[in-house]
Amino acid sequence: MSHHLFLLSPSDTPIYSLTHYSTKLPQPTSSSLSSNLPTWSTSAFAGTLTALSGASNATQSHHVQGGSVRMGGGQDRHVIQMIANASLDVIEDVMRKESAMYLKSVDKFNEWTVSAFITPGNMKFILLHETKNDDGIRSFFHDVWELYLKFHTAHSPIRSIVFDTRVRASAKKYL
C-alpha cells in the first residue's frame, strides 16, 4: 500500500514530494467491475486512458493479489500527480469555507482518497492514500508541518536531505 505526499506552493508548484510504501496490506478491491478488463485498443492513446482511469493500477493489483506486498510498480507517477493536482479544486473550495488546517478525505478519485493540510501561508500538503487512517495522517501532517517550518525557504523546492529523512521517518511511524 502506498502513500504519496506532495507539498504544493500557492502557485501549484510542488516543492517536495514523497512516495511511501507501507507494509500494511491493502484491502482487496471489491468491485468486479474493475476486473477482467479488456485490452480494447493497441494505440498509444489507449494507454493514456488506461492509466488515467486507474485501470493499469487495478489490473496490477488483480494479478499480484496473491503476492505479499504490492510495491506500486504499476502506479503511474504521472497519474498520481494528475490526481493530486485535480484534487486542488476540491481543496481550494473547501478551504475557503472551513478554517480547519487538516481536511481529511476531501476528495476521492479512482481508488485514491485525498487528504490535505493547509498551512497559514497557503502551502498545501496533499496526501494520496488508499485506506482510512485519520489519526495517523493527522499526526503525520503535523510532523511535516513542523519540519516544513524549520526548513522553510519561500517557495523554492526543498532539497534538504535532513528534511527528507525526517519526513520519511515520520511517514514510517504514522502511515
Next chain:
Amino acid sequence: MTSHAFAALAHIQILVLPVGPIPRTAFEKYAAEIRTFDSIRLGDIPTGMKDERARFMPNPLSSGHLYLSYPSHPAPPRHLPLSLFRPSHFTLGIIGIAACSSSYSLASALEQFENTVLDISPEGSTFPLAKVCFAFEEEECVGNAGLGDTLPGIISIPSVMGNKKLYLGTLLADLCSQILAELGRVYQVLENPVGNEYLNSALFPTLPSPSEMPLSLSSGILGFPSYSSQPELDSSGLAAPNIPIKRSSTSGPIISHTTSLTQRHSTLGPPAAKKRASAVGAVSSHGRLYKVLGDFFLLAGRTEEAMLWYAEAIVLFKTGQDPVWHASALEGMATVFVLDAWSVGQGLQSSVSNNGMKEPWADIYEQLSQAIALYHKAPVHSELSQDYSLLALTYCTVVMRQTSLLFCVWSTKGWGALAFASMLQPGSTSYMQKATSDRSWTNMERLSIVSGVSRSHIANTVSQAHGPWLLHLGPHERLTILQSMASIYSCLGYRRKEAFILREVISCIMDLIVCGREENDLLRKSDIGSANIGSHSENGDEVNMAGKGAVGMRQNEILEGNQSILKLLICSCKVLGVDLEAVGVAKAADGISTEVGRGDSNSSSMEDLEGLVDAAKESFGWPELQVGVIREAIAVAEALPDPLAVARISLSALRTMHSVLASSDQYHLYQTAGRALAVMRRRGDAPAVEYWAGHPIMSLALLPLALHRLPIENLCSILTATPSATNSLLSGITDPFLYNPRKLSGPQSKNLIVQGEPIELTITLRNPYVFDLEIQSISLSTTGVEFECSPVSTLVIPPNTLYPITVVGTAKTRGTLVFRGCIVQAAWGAAKEFLLPVPTDADQNLFARHQSAVKCESGRTKHWGLDSRPWEKDGRRLSTLLPSFKKPPQFLQCVVVPEQPLLRIRWTSLTHGAVMLYNGEESSIRLTLENISALPIDFLRLSFEDSTIGPAQEALSEGELSVFETYETEYDLLHRQALSWRNDKEITKILPNQKVVLSVTCLGKVGCAHGTIHISYSQVNREHEEQAPAAEVFYTRQLSYPVTVTVYHMLECHDLSLVPMVDVDYDIGHRASNSMTQILPEVDDPAEWCLFAVDVRNTYGLPFEVTFEREQAGTESAAVSSTVPPGSMSRIMLPVKKFRLSDDQISQPIPTLSDRQFVVGKSRLSIEEEQAQRELFWYREELLKIISARWKETNGDRHGDLSLRQQRLTLPMLKALRTDVVRVDLTLVTDNQDDGSPEELDYGGGKYIARPNEMLYLRVEVANSTLSPLVMALDLIVDPAEQVLSEGGLSNVVIGKLESEESRDVEVPLYFLCTGRFEIGAEVRILGAPKDSRAGASRVCISVREDG
C-alpha cells in the same frame, strides 16, 4: 442517444429519420417542429384497444404525461441485451420524414422508409415498437402528389394545411398510443411462463426472435414485432384478452388504497400473471417480471402503478440474489419519486418548502446510493465481456443519475419546479446554463448555500463513475460518460478535474481516430498516398465545443474536427498553466506584420517590454505535469496529423517554459517543430508560425562614424562672425550653471550620419535555449528617411549566449532616421518586429521600481491556485501600484545630413607625426590636403589644441589663482600657443581632387607633449541644391592631425636681480667680461641706472649662446651675449636705465585678458598691498618690454626665444628700477687747505677717501623731481656712529618745502675719529605722508685712511 437526464427512465425515445431525397434544411425544420413535443398529456392519447394492448393505455381522465425524447441515433446493437432490462434505453418509435413531390411518390417514400427501418433495427430486436412516416408536401407540387392514395404506414401532410403543429401533435399521440399498445403485447409475452423463463435466463436476458418462440405461447404475438404502423383499431379489438381477470387474488400488491385503480381493467392483470407464471415456471422468481412491468408503467406515465410494481419487485429481489435488477428497480423508484413530485409541484413557482429535518431529495439520493452500491458489488458470473460492458454502463448511468439529481438541485437553487424541469427535460431548460454561467466562486457558493448541496458533494458523487470499468464501455458510451463528467466538473468550476477528464476524452477520440484509420488502411490498401488530412473525419467523430467540455457526435464529415480536438487540448492544458497558443499563427503569409497597424505593433511590443520586466515572476504549475501534457499534446497533434499545431505546441512550450524544460526536452521540441514545419513546407504551405524565441534583441547600437567622417553641426552665424579664438580658448569648458535644464531636455545627443555614406549598426542577439537557434533573417525596422540595408540571413546563434552582429546600411535622403528595432524571422516562421526603445531616465526609474516591486512580492502570494496563472495574474498585480509605460517610446534616432566633401591629409612634413623642439623654438609643420570627394570645399578653419591648454584652462576655471598668476596663465594661453596658423594667404576653395598646402607654426613650450591640428571644412554654398531656407545650421567635417611634441628644456633663468648702479663695485666691473665693459661706459650717472642681472643655466648637453637685448627709449639699444656651456651657469648683466611710470599707469588694476566675469577676489589684501602689487606688475611688464632674450645653438643655427616671464620682481628690485621721487645726492666736502674753499673729497672705487681727525662736511643735495611741491625732512644714518662726531642732530633735519624741480643743500659737519670704513646713508621723508613713505635715499661709503 444517452442523455443523462435524471428521468431518462421515463422517456419514450423516438427517432426522427429523413426518408428519400429530402433537403437537409427541410428535414431540420420538420424535425424541429416534431421535437417541440417533449411531453404528451395522457388525456390526449387515443385509447380504444380492449385486449392486452390496452394494459398500459392511460385512463381517459388521467392527468399525467408521457415524456418524449428524440435521440439522434438508435441504440447500438451491442446494447440489445438491455432491451428487457431497460426498455427506455431504446428507440421505441420511429418517425420518418419525407418530402413528397411529383417525382417522389408516397409509395416510394414508404418503401424507402421501410427499408431504412429494417437497416437500423438490429436483428432480433424487440424495438422499435411503432413507426410512422410523415410525408410533407412540397410547396410547388400542390395537387400533384396523390393525397388521395392513402397508404398504410405513411401520412401525407399537405403544405396548405394551416395548423400543422396541432396535427403533428395528434399524430404523435397516435404513435404513442401504438407504442403503449405494443408494450402491452411485449408484456404479454413475458408474463407467459416461457417468457418468464427467458426473462430469468441471464443477467441481461433477451427475447428470442418470434420464430424461435414456442408456438404454444400465443398466437397473438406471432405478428410481433408489428410492422404495421397504422393502429388497426378494429382488428386488435377483436383479439380476445388471454389474461383472465381474477379479482380474488390476495397475493397481489396493495391495490385497494387507490380508488382510481379499481376502474382500471388492466391493473389486476399482473398479480394474475404472477400467479399463473408461478404455476408454470416455479423456478423463476417474478421479481424481474414486476420490474419490467414497473418500467413499462413508468414509460406509460402511470407512476402509481409503476411504484406499486417496483415495490413488489424489490421485495422479491431482497430475498433472491439479483442485485443488478434490484438496483435497477431502485432507480425506477427514484424516477417515480421525482415524477410524482413534478406533477404535484408543477405550476408552483416556489419550491416545495423543506422545513423538515432532511432534504426532500435525501430519500431519492439514498435509494440511488443503494443502487450504486448494488451495481458496484454485483458479481458477474459469466465470462461474457458483454455483461461486463453492460454492467459498467448501467453502473455509470446510475452514478450520472445521482449526480444529475444533485446537480439539478444545486444549479436550480434547490428542490423545486425548476429542478424537476431540468431533471425531466435537461435540454429544454436553459436555466442551468444561466445559473452556472457566472463562474465566480461567490456565485457558486451562493448556489451551494441556497440549494443545500455543496459542490464537493457533487464532485465526489460524480467521481464514483470514474474508474477502471470505463475500459469495459464501448467507445461511444465511454465518450458520453466522460463528457458528461467533464461538463459537470466544468459547471462546478472544478477546472483541474475537468482537465483531467478532458485528457481522457481526447485520448478516447484519438484512439478511435487512430484505430479507424488503421481499419481504413486495411480496407483500401491499394490506395496510394492517402493524405491523412481529412481522413479522420470518416470516423465521424466530431467534437463540439458549444458547451464547455461537451462532446457531441455527428455523422457528418466536417473538417473542423481537428481544430475542435486541438481546442479541447488547449483548454485542458491551460488549466495546468501551459499556454499552447503562446505562439500564434502569423496573419499575413508575406510576413509584413508590422504594416498591419502601427498602434497594434507598438502596444504589443510594449507588452514585450513589460514582459521583460515580469520575467522575474515566479512560475506557475507543476513542471512534471506540464512537460507530460505537452508531450501528449504533441502526440495528439502528430496523430491528427496537424503539423501546424505540432509546431505551435512545441514552439509555445519552448517559449513559455524553457526555464523548466530539461535540455533533452528542448532539443526534442525544437526538432519536432522543425520536422512539422518541414512537412508543411513540403506540402506547399507557407510558414505561418509567429516568431517564438522570446525577445531576441538585446540591444541595437549605432557604431560611431570614423572621426574624419563625422559631421559636426555648426551655427551659420559663425560664418559671418570673425573667429575669436580667445574666448573659446580661455573660457574653456565651464558652464556657469551647475544644473542646466536645457542640456538635459533634448535627447542624449543627436547622432549625425551623412547621406549616401554607409553606417554600421551592432545588433546584439540572445539565445536562451540549449540548442543552436537558427535565425532566418534579421533586418532593421526604420522610419523616416529611406534607408537601404541588406538583411542578414541564416544566422545561427550558439546556445545560451549573446551574439553581436553588425549590419551596414546607407541613408538615401536627408532628414531624420529612426531605428525602431529589428524585424526578426526565425527559421520556418513569420517575421516579427521587435521594438527597441531607448529608455529615458523616467523609464529606467519606472523599470527599477517595477523590478523592486516584483522582487518585493516574490515571496508572498496574493493570488493562488488557478488565479496565479500568468495570464490571469497579468494586469492585476502590479499595475495597480505603478503607472505603466504610457509615454510613446523613444527610439534610436539619427539626423541624416546632406552629402559632405571629404578631405584627407596627403602628406606632412613630419616623420611619424613627431616634432622635436627646444624650449622657445619655433618650427613649421606643412600639411598637404587633398579633396577626395566630388564636392568642392569652400570653408576651411583650423583650430588647435595641445596638452598645455587643458591644465591651464582647468587652473583658470578653478579660480584659485591670484590675479597675477591668472594674468600669466592667460597670457601664456593667448600669446604663446604651441600651435598656430598664420594664414597669410587664406585658402578659400578646394576643388575636387585639388591639393593645398597648409603651414602650421609650432612653438616649443615646456610641458607640451602633444597637440592636435583640427581642420574643419565644409561646403557651405550649395547653389545647385535647394538650400533649406534660412537653415540655422550647417555641417562641417573635421580632419584631425595629431602631433607628438617633444620639447627640451635646456636653459633656465634664475635669480633675476636689479641692483642700483651706485652699489656696483666698479672694481669688479673692470675685471668683468668684455661685454660688460663694453656697455658699462654708457652708464654716465650711476644714480640714473640700475644693473639687470640674471643667471642662465644650461641643463642640456650642448652649449648655447644667450643674447639679452635692451631696447629702451632714451638709450641706445644694447645687447649682451654669453655662451653658456652645458651644465654651467652664466650671469648675464645689463644696465638698465631707471624709469618711473606715472601714477595713473600703476594704479590700474591688473588686467584680465579674457572677458570673463570677474569673480570676487579671494585675496584679502589691504589697499597698500594691492597698490604695491600693481606697481610690481606694471614695472615688470615694462621691464619685460625693454629686455628680450634669445638663445642660439652654438654649433648650429637653431634659435629661439628665452622667456623671462617666470621671473618675479621683488620690492628691492622695484626700488632699484624706479626713479625716486626725491633725488638725494651725498657729497663729502672738505675745506681746501689752501684757500679754504670747499672741495670735494677724493672719490674712487665708489667711495670717498678721507683722513681721520679731519673736519669734513657732508653735503646733502635734495631735489624735488616731482611736479608738486613737497615738504621734506632728512634722516642721516652713520655707521658706525660712535666713531663719528657730528654737529647737530642727524635725524629729522628739516629741509623745508621744495617746489617742483627745486633743490636744496644741507651740510652737516663730520669728524671721523679713527680710520676704517664708514657708511653714511641719507633718507628723505615727506612730512605728513605715511610713516614709511621714503621719498628718496642715498648712501655713500667712506674709507678713512691715514694716508688719505
